[in-house]
Amino acid sequence: MQKRNTYTEIEDFLSDESFQSWILLKIDENGWEEWTLENRQRAKLVEDARHLLLAMKVPESDLSLSDIHRALQKTWLKIEEKENHINFIENSRALFVRKYFYSGIAASLFLCLLSVWFYKSSVKADNVVTYKELIDENSEGLVEQTNNSNKPQIITLSDGSSVLLQPNSKLSYPKIFTGNERKVYLSGEGFFEISKNPKKPFYVYANEIVTKVVGTSFRVKAYSDQPDVEVLVRTGKVKVRSNDLVAKSDQQEVILLPNQALRFLRSDLKFKKITNITQDEDLVNSIGNIEQLSFEFTDIPVSQIFETIEQAYLVDIDYPKDKLKDCHLTTSLSDQPLTEKLKIVCKSIGTNTNFEMNGNQVIITSSGCN
Structure with missing residues (x-):
């Protein structure tokens, strides 16, 4: 039985975080x-x-929600200690009065502490944009992909763009992009490689910000329970602004170039541009293989190219090793979505070489090099 099914007092609900x-x-x-x-x-x-x-609004304080819970815990412990020291038996009326007297003390303390936390973390609730709100704003039929596994999953969009979706993240997108814009909605973290189309810009909506690109590769990190939203650019150029749903937003726009990043402070609605990501310890520690590996190949064995792709996208590539063991390629795969990379490699190997994708599994068929 759910705990909330036992709630009989207002205080029960007020103390429930959800x-x-x-x-x-x-x-x-x-x-x-x-x-x-x-x-x-x-x-x-x-x-x-x-x-x-x-109804509760009081001046800001440094009290956190954990501070509130600790204070409440101490209060109830004191009440129990006091009751344990009472050695005489009271009549039923006295017991009733005492119970509600102490409950009133605890409830009053709780309301005071909760109101402090309310101002600090929730008086700005109008500025919080949820994933559900973003989805509800879209009138198109959307497909939602959720990664409940413990490793990244690759998603290929209808325009050829690819998204490496991290665990505990989800992405909503139209089955087919229509109109003059391409819009997707992210909750969590994803690395995007966008197919170039100047006439049809690509937008990533994540919490309180919108990232606009034409064709580039970048990462967006936007978890609903974290205080910041991050955008890190690997190639190309992106433009980041606050969402129209954000109250009191000044709608400023920040332009990011390769190896630059932005951190959006959700509580203050402020942008912090980072022009040198190597000087930000958190960003350096979070950079993955796909953002570090080079996709410039000069007379490199096909097997090594496939291995690089596997490391970057965490996919498994099955190919005829015997037929391609002597095949070397010179090619540039930078700033290309996964499907485009595979197309370029297959075309370079020979006209009789093709690939098929099934989730994180890639199957290459070939009769050998040209």
Whole structure:
């Protein structure tokens, strides 16, 4: 049975973090809305708790949510200690009064502490943009890909662009791009390699920012529970601005070039441009193979080229090793999506060479080099 099924007091709801997120941040990961509508009496209690939570606004403080929980824990421990030292038996009326007296003390303390946390982390809730809000703004039918595995997954879009989607991330995109724009929606982290099309710019919507490109490779890191959003450019040029859904946004636009990055501070709605990523320890530690490996090949064995692609995209490439063991290529695969890289390699090997992709598995068929 879910813990919330036992809630009988307003304080029960106010102390529940997922309830706070639903009311203050509009994040309903635990199905609060559906649960509330199941019972009329429950809905009334939830509504009272909602009004009380939204009514609290006090000056900012350094108290964190963990500080609040620790303080509440200490309060209840003191109450229990006091009750344990009472050695005489009280009549039922006295017991009733005492119970609610101490409950009132704890509830009052909780409300005070919660109101402090509310101002600090939720008074700016109007500026928080959720993945669901982004999806709801789109009128197209979208396909959603979720990576629940422990390794990155490759996604190929209808225009040939590719996305390396990290674990615990999801991407929504139209099955086929129509109109004059290409839009996708990210929650989590993904490395994008976009097919060039100047007449049809590509947009990545992630939390409170929008990244616009024509054809380039870059990474976006935008988890809903993290304070920052990051964009790091590997090749080409991108433009980053705040989302139209963000309240009080000045809509400034930041241009990023190769090996530059941007960190968007969600609490302050501020952009921090990083022109030298080697001087930012967090960025350096987060750079993956796909952002470090070179795709410039001069008289290199095909087997080594396939190995580089496997390391970058974490895919498995099955190819006829005996037929291609003496095949060497000179080619440039930089700034190309995965499918385009494979097309170039296959065409360079010979006209009778083709590839097929099935998730993270790539199968190469060939009769040998030209």
